Amino acid sequence: FQYLALLFTEIYLDRYFRDPAGLRxxxxxRIAALNEMLPEADRIAALDESEDPRLQLNKIAFWMATGSGKTLLMHANILQYQRFLETHGLSRELNRIILLTPNEGLxxxxxxxxxxxxxxxEIFNKDGRGLFAGHAVEILEVTKLKEEMGEKTVAVDAFEGNNLVLVDEGHRGASAGGDGAWMKFRNALCEKGFSFEYSATFGQAVTGNRQLTDLYARSTxxxxxxxxxxxxxxxxxxxxLNLEDDRNEEWMxxxxTACxxxxxxxxxxxxxxxAAFKPFNIEKPLWIFVGGSVTATLATRDASDIVEILRFLRDYVANRADSTERIQRVLHEGLLTATxxxxxxxxxxxxxxCGLTPxxxxxxxxxTLFNxxxxxxxxxxxxxxxxxEVAVRVGDNAPFxxxxxxxxxxxVKLCKEKxxxxxxxxxxxxxxxxxDKPHSTINVLIGSKKFTEGWSSWRVSTMGLMNVGRSEGAQIIQLFGRGVRLKxxxxxxKRSVRATxxxxxxxxxHIDLLETLHIFGVRADYMEQF
Structure with missing residues (x-):
């Protein structure tokens, strides 16, 4: 599939540079033929043939699953675009190659x-063009693009419009529509240039927006x-699994405990x-818990979710009799629904x-889990x-x-209060x-949806979701993608059952247990739809 993505890029760029009017x-x-089969409400707007085709066709998008190698594809796309510029004698016209990301970590x-x-x-530096200016990829967070210069921001006007712009997590900003600030800034950067966009969730991000649906229907x-x-x-x-109601504490x-x-x-x-799993590149399992908010500040609901998880872990370790009884119940009786x-x-x-008692x-x-x-x-x-970062440990043992x-x-203040x-x-x-280092003692990672963008690990094998997924389809699929990555x-x-x-x-x-992501939701509504 990666080869096909590159092959289609090659065909598209060849037609774009050679005969953009013919491509349009x-x-x-194709749009006209497709529209004949669609109800009027779903029809796609055609491209206006009175406008400059180069400026209409200078964006292509790759809607590809997390873990499918979009980063490597991006690297090859840069080389493909540079080769076409060279072939058509246009290399000198390119101003910059800019990669837009959602955050500094990415x-x-x-x-x-x-x-x-x-x-x-290189990381973009607004105070001076770096050593490789014009040749190097300049990496910049989309949040730093503004109308005017600021201490930590850069005005879009500072860039000429003939740039090659690469957009990672291309769905970001789509929810604000085509007139949203981020979308406007992105478009201004490549107005006379070209843009490659990459996301696992274009479909979810443009839902309900007619203008963007048309745009990505034409450019994906x-x-x-x-x-x-x-x-x-x-x-x-x-x-x-999704527990819709958490009000019964013993049930919760x-x-x-089952999780x-x-x-x-x-x-x-x-x-x-x-040793037996080594040829299959299975990594040491990691359990992640994710709460709701994606903001830098700690939302009240997030904080209470995290405290709930910590209190559960504390009580599990401290109350041997209760925990053993729950283990017995889960393994031998299960958890019965109303039906x-x-x-x-x-x-x-x-x-x-395994022949083990509770x-x-x-x-x-x-x-094993708590060290x-x-x-x-x-x-x-x-x-x-x-x-x-906050460490969680039992006694004076290494953090788990x-x-x-x-x-x-x-x-931490809230934890103390509780x-x-x-x-x-x-x-x-x-x-x-x-x-991901071999010496890591960490078995449990707890946090907010910040994991959804860019964080990459092959270890995630069990996921607890608290209060996420209420109308947040794109972020949930991003998060889901963190867990289904497999070497x-x-x-x-590929999963071993499908690999040659x-x-x-x-x-x-039992290798399938380690090639399966186990998801336990608590009021994680979107998982039901998924």
Whole structure:
């Protein structure tokens, strides 16, 4: 599919540079044929043939699943565009190559990826054109584009209009419509140039906006969104559960215990058969909990979600008898709905064959998940050297969890008010950025939807969603994409059951547990639609 995306780009650019009027005419003919089959409300507006075709056709979009290699595609697209400029004697007319990202973390990630590919790149500096000006990719957060110059912002007018503009997370700003500030700034940057946009969620982002639906219907060159990606065997499988009502506390705690056991099952299986999983590039499992708000400030609902999770973990470790009883109930009775359906039927196939009693399972969770064989009190620690990070540990053992939020001091204060043990600790480095390192002791990551953009890890295997998904389809699919990433055998990105394996290599028993993303929602409404 990556090859096809590049091939279609090559065909499009060839026609765009050679005969833009002919390309527009062909597109309009296709739109007319399609419109005949559509009800009037769904028809796509044709391109105005009295305008300059180059300025109408200078945007192409790639609607591709998270984990499908959009970053590598972008690198190749830059080289393709540069080659066509050279072939047509237009190289000198290009002013800049600009990559727009949603945030600084993603900008830094792209800088590292460009370095790996041997492409010159730098973080944009408004006070002077860098060493490679005009040749290097200049990486800039879209939030820093404004009408006028500011201390930390740059005026769109400072850029001439003939730029190659690459837009990562291209759906951002779409909800404000074509007249939204970000969309206007993006269009101004490539007014006389060209734009490549990349997103996993164009379809969800433009829902309800006629103007943008027409725009992306005409400019989406390649649709390999999640449904096609999944059906072709790429990425992890998934199981989704959603608890619609959390008002019964015992029911809620049993549900969260099942979530914990689902993750522990993955951890134990990985530890037991790590060598057998190596050829399939399975990573050490990670459990993430995500609350609602995407803002830098800590929203009240987010904070209470996070505190709820921490209190559950504290009580699980502290109350051996209650936790053991819930483990017994989950494994042997399940969690029955009003209609008598067991929500966890068949979910613990591996754990039920291990011959462990509920008490033994509880002891193993202390060691494997909490890094605390002897148990102890849960501590929440604000890490002074790591902005926005809070460590979670049991006793004086290594941290088993990290909370990544905008306002860590506010969260720790709230934790204290709610009766949790809190402290401050000097800490150099970052638990969050070390997650993928072999020495990381972190098994649980808690935070807000900031994970939806750019954060990349192959470890996510169980996901708890709290109060997310109320009308936030695009962000949920982005978040979902964080969890279904899979390297697969030979970096094929495929589940082992769909990958081509050598005759001598057998699929390890229960590998599907580690090739499945387990999602537990609490009032996560969108997951029902999904």
């Amino acid at each position: 005419h062909a597109l309009n003919a 900008s830094q990630q792209h800088l590292r990826e460009f370095q790996k590919s041997g492409i010159e790149a 060159l390649f649709d390999y969104s999640y449904r096609w990606f999944y059906c072709d065997g790429f990425g992890k499988d998934y199981h989704i 705690r049993t549900y969260l 914990l056991l689902s993750f522990f099952q993955q951890q134990r299986l990985y530890r037991e058969q790590e 008598g359906k067991n929500l966890f039927a068949g979910r613990f196939a591996y754990l039920n064959t 008490a033994q399972i509880f002891d193993e969770t202390l060691t 605390a064989p002897a148990g102890g009190s849960l501590h929440v620690e604000n890490l002074k050297g790591a902005t926005g 969890g990290v909370i990544n939020v905008g306002d860590s001091a506010k969260l 009766g949790l043990n809190v402290a401050e600790r000097e800490f150099a480095g970052s638990l969050f950025h070390e997650l 697969g055998y030979g970096m094929s990105l 394996l050598p005759a001598a290599l057998k699929r390890p028993r």
